[in-house]
Amino acid sequence: xxxxxxxxxxxxxxxxxxxxxxxxxxxxxxxxxxxxxxxxxxxxxxxxxxxxxxxxxxxxxxxxxxxxxxxxxxxxxxxxxxxxxxxxxxxxxxxxxxxxxxxxxxxxxxxxxxxxxxxxxxxxxxxxxxxxxxxxxxxxxxxxxxxxxxxxxxxxxxxxxxxxxxxxxxxxxxxxxxxxxxxxxxxxxxxxxxxxxxxxxxxxxxxxxxxxxxxxxxxxxxxxxxxxxxxxxxxxxxxxxxxxxxxxxxxxxxxxxxxxxxxxxxxxxxxx
Numbered sequence: 001x002x003x004x005x006x007x008x009x010x011x012x013x014x015x016x017x018x019x020x021x022x023x024x025x026x027x028x029x030x031x032x033x034x035x036x037x038x039x040x041x042x043x044x045x046x047x048x049x050x051x052x053x054x055x056x057x058x059x060x061x062x063x064x065x066x067x068x069x070x071x072x073x074x075x076x077x078x079x080x081x082x083x084x085x086x087x088x089x090x091x092x093x094x095x096x097x098x099x100x101x102x103x104x105x106x107x108x109x110x111x112x113x114x115x116x117x118x119x120x121x122x123x124x125x126x127x128x129x130x131x132x133x134x135x136x137x138x139x140x141x142x143x144x145x146x147x148x149x150x151x152x153x154x155x156x157x158x159x160x161x162x163x164x165x166x167x168x169x170x171x172x173x174x175x176x177x178x179x180x181x182x183x184x185x186x187x188x189x190x191x192x193x194x195x196x197x198x199x200x201x202x203x204x205x206x207x208x209x210x211x212x213x214x215x216x217x218x219x220x221x222x223x224x225x226x227x228x229x230x231x232x233x234x235x236x237x238x239x240x241x242x243x244x245x246x247x248x249x250x251x252x253x254x255x256x257x258x259x260x261x262x263x264x265x266x267x268x269x270x271x272x
Contacts, residue, residue: 012040012112012163013095017085021103022052024207029060031106033068037113042072043089048079053103083174083182090173098166104208105160111203115163118143118197126168126194127187130203132158137200146196148188152233152242152250155184157196160204162187168194175235181228188232192241222265226258 014032018025032042046054054076061072073092077085086100097119101107115128129146130136137144137156146156162183172189175182190196230251237247 010039010097010116011095012037012097012099012116013089013093013166014040014042014099014101015086015089015093016042016044016101016103017047017082017089018044018049018053018057018103019047019079019082019085020049020051020053022049022056024104025053026056026060027106027207028101028103029057031109032101033064034109035107035112036110037116040071040112041093041095043093044072044074045085045089046074046076047082047085048077081176081179083176083178087173087176090169096166097163098169099163100159101204102160105204105206107160107204108202111161112163114199114201114203118199119163119165122195122197124195125197126190127157127162127164127196128199129157129161129163129196130199131201132161132204133206134202136202137198139200141200143197143199146191146198148191151188151191151196152246153253155181155187155229156198157183157187158204159183164190178228178231180225181232184229185232185235188236188241192236222258222261226254229254 016028016032021028029042029044032040044057046057057074061069061074064072075088075092077088082102090098097116099112099115111130115130118128119125150156168190170193172186175185178185187196233242233247233250233254236242237244242250
């Protein structure tokens, strides 16, 4: 059993960066408030929205019951990107656990309840994720363990599905100077120190139907994400977490996956 009862009260700090999400943010907020697990606090970091997102959020808070109002904290800042917004949410919050939800995604009702249960059962787990948009690992097991070596080959962890204990984050944070694949870098840092768990069930969904590797599917976006992924491997090598041969193997495998995605995208455009 973990020491969860001793080190904290089990509160989950939910970090939600928001930028121009007037069409989806209400559904995201509702999916938090309707969670079966009620020990949470929500930190909404508005990253300089120019649409009606601030009004929608403030109206939602004002129209909620007092106990819900007391658990929601809204901050508006200048536009600096989601990494800086998530890091600010981490610093402002204080829950025993940390979870993330983008303002165009939503959770299933028992998402937090399931994850807290597994976090309480397995003390050696540093990050708990699960299925996004119906995508799961093809195995009969209820969950699969994800090692650092496995995560180097594939990013199993979609940000809105992730939860971890605050103390296990240590000094690691989202790379604020990195625009693409910065979340993957943080998950790699966590699994370098701890085991990961992937729950074989959908726990989060996209409201807009975005793809897990890019909303638009544009090849330019895919290339930017590929460069971000390659920079993650270089960072791990530079900080002596992987050796040169692992850097070369991981980078080569990543480039092959990227080329496959480009071919799939081209085939779709041609109607093949």
